[in-house]
Amino acid sequence: MPYEPPTHTVERSLRATTGAKIVAGVDEVGRGAWAGPVTVCAAVTGLRRPPAGLTDSKLLTRERRTALAAELTTWVTAHGLGHSSPVEIDKLGMTEALRLAATRALDALPVRPDAVILDGKHDYLGAPWRVRTVIKGDQSCIAVAAASVLAKVQRDAMMAELGAGCSEFSFEDNVGYPSPVHRAALEELGPTPHHRLSWAYLDSLPRWQHLKRPRIAPDVIDLESEGQLGFDFTGA
DSSP: OOOOOOBSHHHHHHHHHHOOSOEEEEEEEOTTOSBSOEEEEEEEOTTOOOOTTOOOGGGSOHHHHHHHHHHHHHHSSEEEEEEEOHHHHHHHOHHHHHHHHHHHHHHTSSSOOSEEEEESSOOOSOTTSOEEEETTHHHHBHHHHHHHHHHHHHHHHHHHHHHTTOGGGOHHHHTTSOOHHHHHHHHHHOOOTTBOTTSGGGGGOGGGGGGOOOOOOOOSSOHHHHHOOOSOOOOO
């Protein structure tokens, strides 16, 4: 399906209205997964023309994402990655886990950004960062699209490594998200140390419900219910 390529429009607006000189695009991956970390990338691109075909990682094939990520690694001015583990997600809740991962990603940059373009409608980052939220920013903003691709490829690689020790779950294919194979393995074997134990999928696993941890009470930004997926899913 044809799509409009991302632009520097939002970044130019931030520069003009706030005086920001360094603007980072930030995107996450893994929020709705049953297993694995949530991963955030912060990318600084400047105002240069992006590699051909750059867009939201979800619109790209795995092969194209991988090739594009290799190109982006040397094309971006800088990028940083941050992760929050399943244990941190269970302990903190998704909103705080996202904030922690995003802070780690931004802190990994060689220079502190003056402003951040954050994909989505919720500002889970907050002070002291100057944040502009953009719905579908991973499709419309070059820096956010770059962060989207880099975060997705990095997390996919991490999940493939984790899957080497528990092949029944097929993490190399489903990267921790709901799938028939993932569901069958959970029902038979129960969650691994890589699974989020406060997640809704455990409500449908009578044999393993004793492992479930209490959910963090949702805060003002309810990313918990928005991100979780139970066993009633469509597709892999």
